[in-house]
Amino acid sequence: xxxEEAPGKSPEDMYIQQKVRVLxxxxxxxxxxxxxxxxxxRSYSGVVHSQxxxxxxxxxxxxxxxxxxxxxxxxxxxxxx
Numbered sequence: 001x002x003x004e005e006a007p008g009k010s011p012e013d014m015y016i017q018q019k020v021r022v023l024x025x026x027x028x029x030x031x032x033x034x035x036x037x038x039x040x041x042r043s044y045s046g047v048v049h050s051q052x053x054x055x056x057x058x059x060x061x062x063x064x065x066x067x068x069x070x071x072x073x074x075x076x077x078x079x080x081x
Contacts, residue, residue, distance in 0.1 A: 016044055016047055017047055017051065019040070020040075020041065020044055020047045020048055020051050021051045021054075021055075023037055023040065023041055024041070024048065024051055024052065024055060025055065028055065
């Protein structure tokens with residue numbers, strides 16, 4: 001997180017902003033939020049709106065990467081005695 005972004009913000013404001021950002025990222029990744037987490041986002045809808053504009057616009061694939069797909073080792077039909 002960039003702490004330089006908000007000079008003059010209270011620690012509580014920074015906490016709220018960071019919590020909103022984390023919850024939004026979890027939601028975007030497909031996680032189910034608890035009812036209390038959903039209520040937290042609803043109660044800070046202004047912060048949610050500002051954080052939504054800062055989230056990456058592409059889909060988050062939860063660590064899957066096709067750049068280097070795993071290769072299979074050749075299967076040998078010869079048995080070693």
